Amino acid sequence: MIFAANLKCNHTRESFREYAEILNSNLDQNENVLVFPPFSAYEKTDYKFKLGAQNFYPCESGAFTGEIGKAMLDELGIRTVLIGHSERREILNESEEFLKVKFEFAAKNGWDIIYCVGENLATNEANKTKEFLKNQLNNIDLSYENLCIAYEPIWAIGTGKSASGEQIEEILNFIANLTKAPLLYGGSVNAKNIGQIAKISSCNGVLVGTASWDAYNFLNLIKEAK
Numbered sequence: 001m002i003f004a005a006n007l008k009c010n011h012t013r014e015s016f017r018e019y020a021e022i023l024n025s026n027l028d029q030n031e032n033v034l035v036f037p038p039f040s041a042y043e044k045t046d047y048k049f050k051l052g053a054q055n056f057y058p059c060e061s062g063a064f065t066g067e068i069g070k071a072m073l074d075e076l077g078i079r080t081v082l083i084g085h086s087e088r089r090e091i092l093n094e095s096e097e098f099l100k101v102k103f104e105f106a107a108k109n110g111w112d113i114i115y116c117v118g119e120n121l122a123t124n125e126a127n128k129t130k131e132f133l134k135n136q137l138n139n140i141d142l143s144y145e146n147l148c149i150a151y152e153p154i155w156a157i158g159t160g161k162s163a164s165g166e167q168i169e170e171i172l173n174f175i176a177n178l179t180k181a182p183l184l185y186g187g188s189v190n191a192k193n194i195g196q197i198a199k200i201s202s203c204n205g206v207l208v209g210t211a212s213w214d215a216y217n218f219l220n221l222i223k224e225a226k
């Protein structure tokens with residue numbers, strides 16, 4: 001199972017050092033753990049987990065104020081990126097067109113991509129989730145070999161209200177008909193509900209926000225998944 005931690009805009013360089021040390025001393029070498037810290041916390045160090053980028057600008061380098069390009073990720077050896085997170089879609093106004101450009105740039109470089117999709121509450125309540133997700137997924141090459149899709153219903157992100165096991169299974173099965181890429185679920189995953197989520201056969205892992213910000217909480221979640 002893949003365990004991806006999205007630290008979002010949490011952890012300073014100093015607190016991330018501590019966080020990484022706790023994971024390093026408690027994770028098995030063969031665990032498939034990915035951590036996406038804020039850029040300011042990055043260090044060129046060996047970890048027992050893989051380091052990913054929450055964001056990047058689709059450029060080598062250049063006049064893009066406030067952005068991070070391939071040259072900076074290369075220097076840190078980062079080849080795993082998140083694209084399409086709902087917070088970037090909604091708060092930072094990243095459009096389908098821009099996400100396509102980011103996807104194509106990342107794919108051209110052979111990076112591992114976790115591509116996030118998910119519907120809001122109104123779409124969910126109108127029973128339009130599958131149609132909506134199909135449109136989002138039509139934006140990218142679903143046969144890209146280093147792709148992972150994260151289904152993250154917006155109404156479940158950071159709300160403490162995860163989708164039910166049945167809802168997750170139905171949607172992941174639907175996505176599995178469209179792509180052979182591994183599938184993650186994200187949205188209020190925690191140590192209490194991971195056991196049920198881990199049993200879903202089409203679920204290859206989880207993308208965790210809140211419950212990953214404390215290293216011991218995240219380790220506990222990984223332990224409970226087993």
Ligand code: PEP
Nearest residue numbers: 157158186187188209210
């Ligand atoms: C996320 O932001 O990707 C996420 C799943 O957050 P949370 O676990 O807090 O719902």
